[in-house]
Amino acid sequence: MTVHPLPRTPREPAPESVAVVLGTRPELVKLAPLVHALGPAARLVHTGQHWDEALSGRFLRELGLPAPQLLTGVGGRPRAGQIAVSLGQLDAAFADDRPAAVVVQGDTNATLAGALAANARGIPLVHVEAGLRSHDRAMPEEHNRVMVDHLADLLCAATPENAAELRAEGIAGDRIALTGNTVVEVVRDRLPDAAGRAALLARYDLTADGYLLATVHRPENTDTAGSLAAVLGALAELAADGRPVLLPLHPRTRAAAERFGLAPLLARLRVVDPLGYAEFLGLARHAALLVSDSGGVQEECTVLGRPLLVVRRSTERPEAVTAGFAALVSPGPELVAAARARLVEGPALPARLAATPSPYGDGRAAERIARLIPGLVSALPQAA
Known part of the structure; x- marks a missing residue:
């Protein structure tokens, strides 16, 4: 640009x-x-x-x-x-x-x-x-x-x-x-080096390109039992396919899940406490797929070269979608289908994204x- x-x-x-x-x-x-x-x-x-x-x-x-x-x-x-x-x-x-x-x-x-x-x-x-x-x-x-x-x-x-x-x-x-x-300079500056990322994968017992990383915190996904159940249920269904789903749990989401009795869905995911920023970047860099409702992750994925499914009804960052890094999906069956479609591409998808310049600058x-x-x-x- x-x-x-x-x-x-x-x-x-x-x-x-x-x-x-x-x-x-x-x-x-x-x-x-x-x-x-x-x-x-x-x-x-x-x-x-x-x-x-x-x-x-x-x-x-x-x-x-x-x-x-x-x-x-x-x-x-x-x-x-x-x-x-x-x-x-x-x-x-x-x-x-x-x-x-x-x-x-x-x-x-x-x-x-x-x-x-x-x-x-x-x-x-x-x-x-x-x-x-x-x-x-x-x-x-x-x-x-x-x-x-x-x-x-x-x-x-x-x-x-x-x-x-x-x-x-x-x-x-x-x-x-x-x-x-x-975001471009902060991601480049804070992303751990290869050894640091390997240590993170070992700490969380993960394999590069072998897991999903998810974050959920926006009111549209956490304020009602139905919406949160749809998101967590879709993540649990994806975890059942054989790839672990790591979920750093936002306090808003944890409180909502407890309030709505959704602990059984959380039990099927790898729930961890909120991550530091460098930790999140290091884990995102090697995730086979990111799933999030965060605005920042929509930008960060373009620097990391990783595919993202945005669980939201609208986005103020269409550049990430247009460039092929992200796609808007609804929680529930649409999220599951979109995730499976991207995962079946294997390493070809992140390789293609890694060669695509971020739309957010130099x-x-x-x-x-x-x-x-x-x-x-x-x-x-x-x-x-």
């Missing part, structure tokens, strides 16, 4: 003057390369939308990120409460210690709160991974990402398709930069974005 050229840097921001606002583990992963590229200018603010010391703290350490300013009382609230509580604390923080710019990523509640707080204070706003569209108004994330895009001063589109979506909504072209997606997105921010700060008037 053609990406925005690396710009000259007119002047560097002052230390700790770029507030990077995030609230979930996927945001930590996606923004880690940019935080590193910004260096001492970066000031990490975690809303606590998804926070626990064991997992979030582990990701911070694994990704080499600085300790964040952590907001309080956000996690566990409904969507409106998360946004409202985060917005109030962010506004107060920006009033006390005004950043030169605010960076948000993607489409979480933390993303929208950070964007609103920046807009309220007249602080230049950068949206990383702008222009994603599922055109599915049932997704709360769709509302978040659309609102943030129309508030942002610099919209960092990962793909030409994302940039086209923004222009179609009337966003001025001079606010849009085609940067690529930071691995220099963070560098491009970091170099664009000082120009944005210089060009826009700063409110008092």
